[in-house]
Amino acid sequence: MKFVIRPIEESNDNKPWLSATPDQIQRTRYEDPLVVGGKIQIDLTDDELKWIQEQTGYNVTRTCPDIREHDFWGKKGLGLLTLEPYAKVMDDKNPMDLIQLGLARASDTVCNKQKDGNPGICPGAMYELISDGDDVVAAASAAQQRAKAYAEYIKMTNAQKVHILALLGKENATGQSQEYIDMKVEQLVRNQTEEFLLYTNMDKKEVQVRSVIEMAIMNRIFVRQGTQVVYDDLVIGYDKEEAVAYLMDPQNQKFWLHLVKKVNEE
Secondary structure (H helix, E strand, O other), X not given: OEXXXXXXXXXXXXXXXXXXXXXXXXXXXXXXXXXXXXXXXXXXXXXXXXXXXXXXXXXXXXXXXXXXHOOOEOOOOOEOEEEXXXXXXXXXXXXXXXXXXXXXXXXXXXXXXXXXXOOOOXXXXXXXXXXXXXXXXXXXXXXXXXXXXXXXXXXXXXXXXXXXXXXXXXXXXXOOOHHHHHHHHHHHHHHOHHHHHHHHOOOHHHHHHHHHHHHHHHOOOOEEEOOEEEEOOEEEEOOHHHHHHHHHOHHHHHHHHHHHHHHHHO
């Protein structure tokens, strides 16, 4: 059985009674399993734990007097619940994924959509577990896109982040702090994944040109007259696409460099 663990967002099935994804869910979160009476709280059967131990050789028995001294429970990459800032698709045929499933079911941080999908059941949850067929297929597709977007985000320079914010966030973040820019771009990755990937797959110079046009309009360096993009009395293009072509033209590079300098000074 495939299943998905993902952050709960306001847009996910319109569930305002669950915790909306807070800004702090931007990095991988690790959660120790709960220990009660010297036993690990994990929602798996004894047979499932036995199978995991046979498959991996790890000591996954429930008995755990002190998690700090255990060689499996509470160790990153092993017996520790790992919660990603995007939808993560897993399969219970994989023993380590099955561990994640059991820990997620036992965690107050994760809402089991099929079991707890009623108002008030898990008001403190920040993530949700999806294990129903059709929902998993949809979430898996979204997860793959989100993972691609995060991979692209990690590789971006600060200048590229400013460009993508101008295009998708419609704001000029030049001069803003690194923390602010990262926070805003990560919001785009989560909420506008497809558009984000569209621009990250585009020619980098074209992305820069398109973003500078947006910033020039925001800063009133360019004026929109109907569909036209105008600089002083010069029509840069009769629409944005023509303006892009004009600024991409090597013959207009002197004006392009002047424009970039002017935008950065604003």
